[in-house]
Amino acid sequence: MDKHTSALALVVADRPDLPVHCIRPHAAKKAADWFVRRFPGDVLYAVKANPHPAILDAVYAAGVRWFDVASLPEIELVANRFEDATLAFMHPVKARSAIRRAYFDYGVRIFVLDSREELAKIVEETGGAKDLHLVVRLAVSSDYAAHKLGGKFGATGTEAVSLLRETRAAADELGVSFHVGSQCMRPEAWRVAMGHVSDVIREAGVTVDIVDVGGGFPVAYPGLTPPPLEDYMREIEACFEDMPVLENADLWCEPGRALCAEAGSHVVRVELRKGDCLYLNDGAYGALFDAAHGGLVYPVKMLREKNSPRRPLRPFKLYGPTCDSIDAMEGPFMLPADVSEGDYIEFGMTGAYGSALATKFNGFGEYIEAHVKDAPMMSVFETEKPKRRSAKVIAIGEF
Ligand SMILES: Cc1ncc(COP(=O)(O)O)c(C=O)c1O
Incomplete structure (x- = not known):
């Protein structure tokens, strides 16, 4: 399995055609x-x-x-x-x-x-x-x-x-x-x-x-x-x-x-944008089941090179790749206003009930797996010596 410093490094190196399960053991x-x-x-x-x-x-x-x-x-x-x-x-x-x-x-x-x-x-x-x-x-x-x-x-x-x-x-x-x-x-x-x-x-x-x-x-x-x-x-x-x-x-x-949960993130590619809706190469029948059926709003991050201009965020609804209309994720998912076809998005916190629930419906469900070394997008576990009542939560607005 490939090892990368982060999902961004992986995308820059490989421009993957398939969705990627990023694993952080x-x-x-x-x-x-x-x-x-x-x-x-x-x-x-x-x-x-x-x-x-x-x-x-x-x-x-x-x-x-x-x-x-x-x-x-x-x-x-x-x-x-x-x-x-x-x-x-x-x-x-x-x-x-x-x-x-x-x-x-x-x-x-x-x-x-x-x-x-x-x-x-x-x-x-x-x-x-x-x-x-x-x-x-x-x-x-x-x-x-x-x-x-x-x-x-x-x-x-x-x-x-x-x-x-x-x-x-x-x-x-x-x-x-x-x-x-x-x-x-x-x-x-x-x-x-x-x-x-x-x-x-x-x-x-x-x-x-x-x-x-x-x-x-x-x-x-x-x-x-x-x-x-x-x-x-x-x-x-x-x-x-x-x-x-x-x-x-x-x-x-x-x-x-x-x-x-914190040990997984999931990289998808935007295949099409229609207004405020993005059509992705993975969704409800794949590793993002909980975003569709559980109404869970995963943290998201657009994977663009560090020196790309920063755009304001706006809410998007997301669709998965299958023909089924319930393959939809309401969110709202906050992404840069200029997100477009070919962009890659990383969903954080998908380690639990993510890849474990993916199906092959409609011929999708093939993935790349990669180890990544960076920290999870959000964490409830302390990074320092244990202190009482000090669980750490990183606000998603930091991206
Ligand atoms: C019997 C049993 N134990 C443990 C779990 C794990 O639950 P959680 O992932 O919420 O910790 C489940 C989840 O369905 C369960 O059914």
């Missing part, structure tokens, strides 16, 4: 380092956010040894890369064959579930194994998250109570988990969720060995500046102390976005 390492040092428990990387080997290696280099995997291919990817990885199969609905292969071929012992039917599948397919660490996912509010994940998974009401009891009977270790939603903008979301989970545990009267507080930790995007991540750590630590779980219970988190 140093940024993923820094983020993972931060979590390993500051989270008051064990950190599992949620592989789905970005399974690129360079990101996995960076996270591993920071000391992460536990991985949240959602499918057999993710299990194979991580198990074949790191001999000493511990894998947690955290999809609440799994194929029977995937459960079997995970347990017997890859030594997976940690499985999540949110229904009695899934519990039965796990017990049957592992031959009634006695060494299972079973984690019951409970539904919690995702009101504070920019990307809500509520509705699809998580046990609720009296079913949650009976599921905890039944799972306790089948498990060597019993865990509880939840997900407050992705890019969660308020630490109190965990207070509310952990309070609810505590109520369910009390009602069930079970002994709990593991509390998994999920993912959802935020990074900074234009218009979405979260409180310092330290506040999240403090809230979680304090709430964990109050939970009715074993005194030596383990605390886990499963960040995806927070570990890899």
Whole structure:
């Protein structure tokens, strides 16, 4: 893979015909380092956010040894890369064959579930194994998250109570988990969720060995500046102390976005300008899915040589290359007023759920990959020695 000092250097050198995934392993390492040092428990990387080997290696280099995997291919990817990885199969609905292969071929012992039917599948397919660490996912509010994940998974009401009891009977270790939603903008979301989970545990009267507080930790995007991540750590630590779980219970988190968002940026070319609309060579079906379907406004930067005249910025709407009219990104994306065909634009913060979501729809979806060495466009991780309450956010207007 080519290495460049920045996306601009890459564009100047290569004038690429295809969109480019720019990968900054140093940024993923820094983020993972931060979590390993500051989270008051064990950190599992949620592989789905970005399974690129360079990101996995960076996270591993920071000391992460536990991985949240959602499918057999993710299990194979991580198990074949790191001999000493511990894998947690955290999809609440799994194929029977995937459960079997995970347990017997890859030594997976940690499985999540949110229904009695899934519990039965796990017990049957592992031959009634006695060494299972079973984690019951409970539904919690995702009101504070920019990307809500509520509705699809998580046990609720009296079913949650009976599921905890039944799972306790089948498990060597019993865990509880939840997900407050992705890019969660308020630490109190965990207070509310952990309070609810505590109520369910009390009602069930079970002994709990593991509390998994999920993912959802935020990074900074234009218009979405979260409180310092330290506040999240403090809230979680304090709430964990109050939970009715074993005194030596383990605390886990499963960040995806927070570990890899800053580690990616994406370079596209303008193929056509129509008024305030730009038609790009990547979009909603490619690495910019979240800009279209999640309404996320990524930071953008025009890649012109340093000595080009500076133009005032104005808002643009963007379209991707496919024929589908939902391949559109409202933004507004602030770019120089004279942007035109042939210009290159870099989207920052695309490391999470960017390349991981790209499809080949309409024959697009081919990319160049490059390592770049410069800093991410925005960062919530300190560059200096850790200080309390000092998460750094670089304002996007600096470009
Ligand atoms: C079970 C589970 N854990 C962790 C994550 C990662 O979430 P995030 O990227 O918001 O940290 C997800 C994302 O969907 C998830 O479903």
